[in-house]
Amino acid sequence: MSALTGTANSLPTTRASRRAAWWSAWRRRETWAAYGFLSPWLIGFVVFTAGPMVASFVLSFTDYDGIGATHGVGMENYRQLFADPAVAKSLANTLVFAALRVPLSMAFALVLAMLLLRAGRAAGFFRTVFYLPVMTPSVAVGILFLLLFNGNVGLVNHVLGWFGITGPSWTTDGAWIKPGLVLTSLWSVGSTVIIYFAALRNVPRDLYEAAELDGVGRWGSFRHVTLPQISGTLFFTLIVNTIASLQTFTEAYTAFFGSSNSQTYSNDAALFYVVYLFQQAFQYMHMGYASALAWLLFLVILAITVIQAKVSKRFVYYEGEER
Structure with missing residues (x-):
């Protein structure tokens, strides 16, 4: 049993x-x-991202030139970074460019997105129109810069002349080269416009109605309703645009270093960090030194991103988050 x-x-x-x-x-x-x-x-991540990063880190401690024998040089490449005046110059140019481009492009994209919000049924058409310039090759944008901002026959100075304004020498005056490149970069804000447009459409209408009942005007609604509700999107585009600006290369290189008449232009103000990195790697074949340059840029971008993330905690609002 x-x-x-x-x-x-x-x-x-x-x-x-x-x-x-x-x-x-x-x-x-x-x-x-x-x-x-x-x-x-x-x-793809291992082969095209993680692998090359590890390889470049190893090469940054060598005198690798892609041709001859490779020898370890210890920290020599990194010591050279702090002794090379071109590194400081190119990094300063890049930081100034980013400081000008990021807020201007974000503000311009937000204005276009808000106008797009009022387009009604035509919004789909204008979304396409705003996004199409993003598909333009960067090399073409660099050539476009030379055509539009030529000090003598450029369209920009020609239009300024209609209002009695004498335009500057955008391509030869070092003080105006970076502002000209920043204005040219506004050509490709379409992707940011689309992101902002989607964020604006998700702002609850009842918040605007409540603000209107409280007697808040349009500026008050924008400041106290729109900006907090899309602050997460603004933060995302801030990070993305900052990283892209710090890595800018093609437009400046095409306009001032890649053309046959590049010697006729003052290119010292257009020597951005990635341009200098490219020259060291593929023009002078200093691959080891270029790898050290790349890792310095990585650390700079990482530091700026961390600072932005820390500061954003005071300004970015996420729905459902306790303040």
Whole structure:
């Protein structure tokens, strides 16, 4: 009798263990399936991002030139960074460019997005119009800069002349080269416009109605309703545009370093950090030194991003978050 009772009691335990084993096997199959779907991205990340980063870090401690034998030089490349005046000059140019471009492009994109919000049924058409310039190759934008901002025959100075304003020498005056490049970069704010447009459409209408009932004007509604509600989006575009600005290369290189008549232009003010990095790597074949330059830029971008993230906690509002 006791034997029969023991057998009966063991049956539920056996069924439970079988279910647990089956569920564990199923979870393992799901896990491997997930890794299978993720494998193209994982392989691409290892081969094209993580691998080159590790390789460049190793090369930054060598005199690698892509041709001859490679020898370790210790911290020599990093010591040279602080002794090279071109590094400080190019980094200063890049920081000034980013400080001008990021707020101006964000403000301009926000104005266009708010106008787009009032376009009604035509919004779809204008979204396409605003986004199309993003598809323009950066090399073409660099050439466009030379055409539009030519001090003698450029369209910008020609239009300024209609109002009795003598335009500056955008391509030869070092004080105006970076502002000219910043204005040219506004050509491609379409992607930011689309992001802002989507954020503005998600702002609850009842908040504007409540503000109107409280007697708040349009500026008050913009300041106390619109900006807090889209602050998360503004922060995202701030990070993205800052990183992109610190890595700017193609437009400046095309306009001042890549053309056959580049010597006729003052290119010292257009020597951005990535331009100098490119010259060291592929013009002078100082690959090891260029790798050290790349890691310095990585640290600069990381530091600025961390600072922005810390400061944003005081200004960015997320729905459902306790303040």
